[in-house]
Amino acid sequence: MKLNVEANFTDPDAFYASLTDLHRNLDRQQSESANARLILLLANHIGDLTILEEALTIAGEVK
């Protein structure tokens, strides 16, 4: 697998706090829009289709 699923954050707690802060004052619809923007920005940063497909596969494993 090309997708890195080992710990890679410079500061995991800070990231998680920023992520929840982003949504703190947003309603459901705004949160969905913000999430979509975030996915698009990060997906472009990664770029490599193989990696993205691997991430999409894991993301799709919802019960």
Added chain:
Amino acid sequence: MQNTYTNPIYPYRKSADQNTATPAHHPVVIIGAGPGGLALSIDLALQGIKSVVLDDNNTVSVGSRAICFAKRTLEIMNRYGCGKRMVDKGITWKKGKVFFQSEQVYDFDLLAEDHHQLPAFINLQQYYFEEYLVDRTQDFPQIDLRWKNKVLAIESTKNLNTLTVATPDGEYTITSDYVLSADGANSKIRTMLGLESKGQVFQDRFLIADVVMKADFPTERWFWFDPPFHKNQSALLHRQADDVWRIDLQLGWDADPDVEKQEEVVRPRIEAMLGEGIEFDLEWSSVYTFQCRKMDHFIHNNVIFVGDAAHQVSPFGARGANGCIQSVDNLSWKLARVLQGKAPVTLLETYNTERQHAANENIMNSTRSTDFITPKNEISRIFRDETLKLAKNYNFARTLVNSGRLSLPCSYNDSPLNSIEVETFNTNLTLGSAPKDAPLLIDNRESWLIDYLGNTFTLMVNIDVQTPEKLIAELNLLAHQDDLKLLLVTGNNDEAKNSRIQTTIAHQIIIDHKNIILDRYDLTPGSTYLFRPDQIITGRWKSLSNVQVSSAIQTALGFELEK
């Protein structure tokens, strides 16, 4: 009311076949004188094959219909002798704007690659395209074009097709070795033979309207997502010849087509779209739904399906007529060589495999565009809308905006007709791909590579080798081979040397005066490219061997398929 164009009425003429005691027999009968049928008759005639073309009507397309013709189609039309007329009449465009809600999010320039004879795209109404093809058929005694000849019945067996045809003078019967069914998306021939075109119908309706503007308006493609004048839908504005503008308005699935195409309903929508004070006349309008579908197999006995009859796509990306012409281009040389006994019948099967590959590619691309334009659920709409909002400030998001991926020629990379490649060429052209044009000099005048490819196999060789004796010996062994022409390329205008080689091989030399051929093909001295009669690259080598070339031609003619 259409004012800029009057449909020609072509005369019905009684054919000698209508008086014969036993049915007349023809090698090829083409059904449908639309873009596909007309192009087939011309391509076959160029290769010396006679055909009868039957059409149930007596004019060209009513309404503009297909309007966007891509470079590859223009190159093929150039080979048919219609390219110049199309480019002269058509609108060459390269700029566009994308709007989301009330704002322009970005504009673009197609920035087409330099040094091509033909533009990346032109817009031209389908009726002109068909009219030019009809005119061109008149130049060929091999083409017997019969208007007001409607096929009532077809019987198809492994060896023979029998057609019952209705005319103003009653019915008659003809037989043929091959039937080419180019009778459109709702092909009657397909239905009569109990065959199906399968796929997806999109739950949406579109209004297309042609309007004539009374004032100047830019030659650009404008696409709106969710505009204020047409909430939650999309709209497209695009210029055609004669100051006619094509407008596409998405209506949604619940719209009533009969209501929507009435002028009093159409007019206020277009007024809102064009802005205040823009005067226009409504020429023509129509409401349509669209489908992406294809037949599982394009050949049934000796009936071969071409164009929309075989494969149909949504209009986004202009892949309908462009795909159709590429199918014609693919089929004609193969059928001609099978009929002339130069290739095995199995060669025809590669029309199916190569064009199935292309149909899948076209369907995939137009389905993706359709899904972007009409998101299928709420979350898809959110992604679509956020992509458009990001596109205003962030370049990366513009690559995701999809209002139609414009048609590029399909590459037959995995075709069994390709030779095996052993050397590496530093170019993005691959075996199975369409050629890239380039400027050249011939007899001291400027011309284009694309004009020298096609109709027969073509061998392009860079003759600038250190010691040309061996190369000349190899070329001489190929110089008089049937169905092969040589294109000798040199990078320099050394007249003495060129004239010596020219005399020895008795072939024209072309000068790659701008080094574009060298660059685009990595055509280093001694390198050789073999093009099929449809101009597709089918073999290439770093040095010339007449044995390899002859073997590659056999492979491209399908003789390897027999084994």
